Amino acid sequence: MTRHTAARDALAAPDAPTARDAIAARFERLPASRWHVIVRLVVGVVTFFEAFDQLLIAYALPELRQEWHLTTGEATSVLTVGSIGMLIGALLSGRLADRYGRVKVIAYCVAASGLAGLALVACTSLTPFLALRFVQGLAIGGEVPVAAAFISEITRSFKRGRFVLLYELVFPAGLTVGALAAAWLVPAAGWRVMFAVAAVPGLLAFLVQRTVPESPRWLADRGRTAEAEAVMAEIEAKVAAATGEPLPAPVPRSPAPDAAAAATDAERTATGLRSLFTGRYRRRTLVVGAVWFTGYFVNYGVTSWLPSIYKDAYGLTLSDALLYSTVTSVAGLLGCLLVALTVDVLGRRRILAVFLGGAAALLLTLAVLGAGTPVQVLIWTSLSAVGFFGANICLYLYTPELYPTRMRALGCSVGGAVNRLGVILGPILVGVVYGAGNDISGVFVMLGAVALAGAVVAGAFAEETANRPLEEISP
DSSP states (O other): OOHHHHHHHHHHSTHHHHHHHHHHHHHHTOOOOHHHHHHHHHHHHHHHHHHHHHHHHHHHHHHHHHHHTOOHHHHHHHHHHHHHHHHHHHHHHHHHHHHHOHHHHHHHHHHHHHHHHHHHTTOOSHHHHHHHHHHHHHHHHHHHHHHHHHHHHTSOSTTHHHHHHHHHTHHHHHHHHHHHHHHHHHHHHOHHHHHHHHHGGGGHHHHHHHHOOOOHHHHHHTTOHHHHHHHHHHHHHHHHHHHTSOOOOOOOOOOOSSGGGSOOHHHHHOOHHHHTTSTHHHHHHHHHHHHHHHHHHHHHHHHTTHHHHHHHHHOOOHHHHHHHHHHHHHHHHHHHHHHHHHHHHHOHHHHHHHHHHHHHHHHHHHHHHTOOSHHHHHHHHHHHHHHHHHHHHHHHHHHHHTSOGGGHHHHHHHHHHHHHHHHHHHHHHHHHHHHTTOOHHHHHHHHHHHHHHHHHHHHHHOOOOTTOOHHHHOO
């Protein structure tokens, strides 16, 4: 019997659903505790530095263009090669994490990212730099969606949005700290120092393996019931010790009131990428994929080119160009915090539609005004960043909720891969429009239109998931 067949048999085994439901009920009774904070902190620090690494290239690009005499096409390659790696890494990591476990994949990705970052410091020409950025992209693209799936699986449904997004805030925080550090360090010490700093946290791979338990939901879903029970009992003991009170009894999940909510045989037996386009999951995958693409197209279309636009089109010094760009990243972080505090009240669908729609309106307003001064660009892009950063962070919460444990990491990784398409195409098309006569207004018309498309898709077709157990949303 093959490993694949055994896994499918485990899903169909009579005791497997019981084990999965029991683990889910035990998570639902866990109050927030120091254990949750520690796990969220460890995984969060890892994700923080992956984000820190990801943004560095935009801030190093002006210096790299001058040092290596890069053409516009070569500069675009520098911006996008890491994203191509992230796209492939996301697709690979989801399947690996659903088969071999969340924590193992996270740890290996962190180690690989750190080693690649360290090697980047020694690069003296474009070709090895591009190769290493691709490898680093594989690792970053692999870690981020799997970490999102893992954090969702250790969380109860009550206020899940706030819990998950307060963890996810570390990603935009990493982008912001990376921007602040780069704005100071790149002009003072050069781009290599930044990549050296970013490589050090690769050592966190060992900390992840030693302190973060494997997801009991994943273990139970794979038919590893004894391991799931042991890990769950250990988690419960730590939570009880942290709170100083006995845990309440688990409450079995009631059957869904609508018979249509039960999973069909086709939904339960489909495997691989096909499972994401079977039954109810087809619409979810298409909708969330469209929002991932549009949100990140706009995000990286704006942030990747802002330093160069400020420097080349408005004549700002490198230091001022980086500082202006950093203000936009800080505004985006505030948008993420606003979403984290309101997503359980407003709901996922409304957040996505309103925040992307607001970003669209602001970017189109900037285009109508003509983007005549750098201060004008600074104000309107920063306000719009509140919208597109906020919508994008919501996707890291929303996507894991849309898929069952057996394919949750795969669903997250496909979302991550689609967002990489946006990350790749956004800077490329901005480069094309901007390069055709420095058409800055045209850039913001394009970005505003894409954001508006994402808002319409989310508002019209997204399914609400707030405060519902994962097993109820995706049986």
